[in-house]
Amino acid sequence: xxxxxxxxxxxETEAVFMPVKETLGQPNFLTVSGDxxxxxxxxxxxxxxxxxxxxxxxxxxxxxxxxKSFCSDEPSHSEDKESLYGAHNFLLxxxxxTFGLFLDYPGLVTFDIxxxxxxxxxxxxxxxxxxxxxxxxxxxxxxxxxxxxxIGPSYIPPYFAFGFGQSRWGYQNTADIKxxxxxxxxxxxxxxxxxxxxxxxxxxKDFTINEERFPNFNDFTAEMKERGIHLIPIIDAGVKIxxxxxxxxxxxxxGYFCKKEDGSFFTxxxxxxxTHFPDMLNKEAREWFGSxxxxxxxxxxxxxxxDMNEPAMFxxxxxxxxxxxxxxxxxxxxxxxxxxxxxxxxxxxxxxxLEDYKLFYHNVNGTPIRHDMIHNLYGYxxxxxxxxxxxxxxxxxxxxxxxxxxYIGMHRYGGIWTGDNSSWWSHLLLNIKMMxxxxxxxxxxxxxxxxxxxxxxxxxxLLRFLAFGIFTPLxxxxxxxxxxxxxxxxxxxxxxxxxxxxxxxxxxxxxYSEFIKAALNNTMLxxxxxxxxxxxxIAAHTEDQLLFADGLMLAPVYEQNxxxxxxxxxxxxxxxxxxxxxxxxxxxxxxxxxxxxxSLTEVPVFIRKNHFLLLADAANSTSHIDQTTFTLIGEKxxxxxxxxxxxxxxxxxxxxxxxxxxxxLADGSLTSSDPALHIIANLY
Ligand code: GLC
Numbered sequence: 001x002x003x004x005x006x007x008x009x010x011x012e013t014e015a016v017f018m019p020v021k022e023t024l025g026q027p028n029f030l031t032v033s034g035d036x037x038x039x040x041x042x043x044x045x046x047x048x049x050x051x052x053x054x055x056x057x058x059x060x061x062x063x064x065x066x067x068k069s070f071c072s073d074e075p076s077h078s079e080d081k082e083s084l085y086g087a088h089n090f091l092l093x094x095x096x097x098t099f100g101l102f103l104d105y106p107g108l109v110t111f112d113i114x115x116x117x118x119x120x121x122x123x124x125x126x127x128x129x130x131x132x133x134x135x136x137x138x139x140x141x142x143x144x145x146x147x148x149x150x151i152g153p154s155y156i157p158p159y160f161a162f163g164f165g166q167s168r169w170g171y172q173n174t175a176d177i178k179x180x181x182x183x184x185x186x187x188x189x190x191x192x193x194x195x196x197x198x199x200x201x202x203x204x205k206d207f208t209i210n211e212e213r214f215p216n217f218n219d220f221t222a223e224m225k226e227r228g229i230h231l232i233p234i235i236d237a238g239v240k241i242x243x244x245x246x247x248x249x250x251x252x253x254x255g256y257f258c259k260k261e262d263g264s265f266f267t268x269x270x271x272x273x274x275t276h277f278p279d280m281l282n283k284e285a286r287e288w289f290g291s292x293x294x295x296x297x298x299x300x301x302x303x304x305x306x307d308m309n310e311p312a313m314f315x316x317x318x319x320x321x322x323x324x325x326x327x328x329x330x331x332x333x334x335x336x337x338x339x340x341x342x343x344x345x346x347x348x349x350x351x352x353x354l355e356d357y358k359l360f361y362h363n364v365n366g367t368p369i370r371h372d373m374i375h376n377l378y379g380y381x382x383x384x385x386x387x388x389x390x391x392x393x394x395x396x397x398x399x400x401x402x403x404x405x406x407y408i409g410m411h412r413y414g415g416i417w418t419g420d421n422s423s424w425w426s427h428l429l430l431n432i433k434m435m436x437x438x439x440x441x442x443x444x445x446x447x448x449x450x451x452x453x454x455x456x457x458x459x460x461x462l463l464r465f466l467a468f469g470i471f472t473p474l475x476x477x478x479x480x481x482x483x484x485x486x487x488x489x490x491x492x493x494x495x496x497x498x499x500x501x502x503x504x505x506x507x508x509x510x511x512y513s514e515f516i517k518a519a520l521n522n523t524m525l526x527x528x529x530x531x532x533x534x535x536x537x538i539a540a541h542t543e544d545q546l547l548f549a550d551g552l553m554l555a556p557v558y559e560q561n562x563x564x565x566x567x568x569x570x571x572x573x574x575x576x577x578x579x580x581x582x583x584x585x586x587x588x589x590x591x592x593x594x595x596x597x598x599s600l601t602e603v604p605v606f607i608r609k610n611h612f613l614l615l616a617d618a619a620n621s622t623s624h625i626d627q628t629t630f631t632l633i634g635e636k637x638x639x640x641x642x643x644x645x646x647x648x649x650x651x652x653x654x655x656x657x658x659x660x661x662x663x664x665l666a667d668g669s670l671t672s673s674d675p676a677l678h679i680i681a682n683l684y
Contacts, residue, residue, distance in 0.1 A: 290389020551611020
């Protein structure tokens with residue numbers, strides 16, 4: 001059951017897809033207080049678990065910290081960080097009372113989950129206009145399912161987007177891109193996508209191409225596609241201020257950029273230097289910006305990543321003026337540390353200042369709305385602009401599209417990547433913990449920068465990152481300029497990567513099928529163990545193992561120099577250890593605690609009773625995966641059904657019954673509803 005409580009006159013965020021009638025009175029379970037600002041509190045029992053918050057720092061269980069929903073360009077995801085790039089105000093409390101909660105408010109929300117007082121949950125909103133949804137149901141899964149129906153269906157990418165992608169900030173020209181394709185293809189390592197970071201643009205101007213470094217772009221994308229590689233360019237939020245640059249001139253002439261109170265356009269410094277922010281909350285401006293993606297689709301591009309859309313700013317005119325006046329007001333001959341340190345703080349605080357977010361306005365149906373009040377909707381609406389634009393450009397085609405910043409509701413338009421992580425082992429663990437929370441909020445097409453974005457990756461870190469990444473729908477190796485080269489072929493004995501990458505390609509038809517079913521049925525691909533084994537306290541408090549798809553459990557190794565790890569099995573399972581793309585060991589294991597040895601090139605997977613894993617033959621490109629021949633792995637005495645979804649990979653007719661094949665195993669014999677399907681059963 002979903003109950004909606006309305007306070008004041010909330011801003012229409014369009015997070016919710018399925019209208020719900022308002023319930024009058026005060027919500028069950030929560031104590032509400034405040035008048036100009038609202039505060040919701042809940043007393044937690046010591047063993048209550050609090051799931052949720054989508055793209056947030058720390059654990060699967062969010063207890064013991066304070067989180068702030070305020071989309072932030074936060075390049076260092078250290079443990080003390082309270083905000084990351086997304087704002088996903090969904091909590092799921094499991095315990096004495098089990099319920100879900102969605103707070104639909106587009107500005108700052110603070111979630112104090114046992115931070116100030118160990119057993120108190122308190123949610124603070126500096127405003128009295130918002131919608132609160134309380135969701136109850138028979139199980140955690142049913143609550144998530146209802147929430148997902150409320151916020152609408154998840155974005156579905158094309159089939160090729162499930163391949164492996166290589167990215168790096170700093171690929172300067174076509175030769176660099178070709179070298180990446182060569183590097184992978186020469187070593188027989190699969191690859192479907194190479195990402196173009198800001199370097200492909202002319203002076204970092206959106207919807208331009210640097211023709212010196214990327215001449216005849218049309219021919220280049222065609223040539224790369226011939227080689228099975230899709231090029232995926234980045235699009236940034238800020239539009240460079242430059243006379244004669246058509247996007248700037250058009251935006252200026254139509255008044256499509258965010259304005260200050262005095263009517264002038266707000267200026268922020270981002271990669272291109274001084275920029276204006278397109279007003280993504282203005283419908284007309286959004287349509288205009290979305291239509292611009294055509295410039296690249298006409299040149300053979302079929303995927304995009306939207307970046308810097310918190311929106312991120314390195315500085316503003318106002319911030320610089322403030323800094324300079326502090327500098328000039330300081331007499332160096334007499335200044336003490338107390339005079340200089342505030343200047344140092346001003347310099348380090350120049351980026352993404354709250355004061356700057358209060359300086360500009362959106363034009364929402366003719367009403368000016370100050371940016372900080374609806375801050376969390378900017379990236380959401382940039383990606384919506386792209387999605388809706390692409391829908392007009394090619395209505396029948398799916399494009400690859402994901403964003404850095406997001407709010408609940410953006411999952412209908414694109415996926416997300418989890419931003420600028422580091423080549424740290426703790427960030428591999430963060431990636432593992434974040435996936436189920438993202439799925440709860442509808443973000444199914446998601447993943448981290450594998451290997452880590454900042455800092456230097458070591459080969460063992462990349463191998464372990466990839467061993468988890470082969471299960472994340474978005475599987476991309478991305479790194480920052482100036483860091484050690486991180487493409488798989490750059491490391492010694494790079495054939496060590498082959499087994500992992502080719503195993504991903506063996507998994508793709510299964511992963512794709514499970515993904516589409518999860519999107520269409522509002523279920524999750526990654527789940528905390530506690531979602532299935534609600535009454536098993538060890539399972540419910542396990543933070544480093546995940547349930548995956550229909551009937552698998554993952555237990556990735558995430559520590560350097562580990563030769564394996566401890567695994568808890570909440571029930572008997574079949575343990576598979578992939579030792580290469582084609583070989584694996586299969587051992588039935590009993591419920592309880594085990595230590596498994598896992599070398600750097602191995603992948604452990606656990607199959608639950610009466611469930612199966614389906615593998616295709618290995619291939620080096622999604623377009624070469626044979627979708628008619630599979631190996632099914634399960635236990636000897638298993639009986640069960642697996643529904644396999646297959647389609648052409650780019651159309652949108654998901655509902656056609658012809659896409660579904662039923663594969664059934666009973667009494668050791670295998671049947672399938674598609675006689676053309678060739679399945680070899682490997683039962684143990
Ligand atoms: C931002 C993005 C990162 C990208 C860089 C340069 O930091 O998060 O992925 O490589 O900008 O465009």
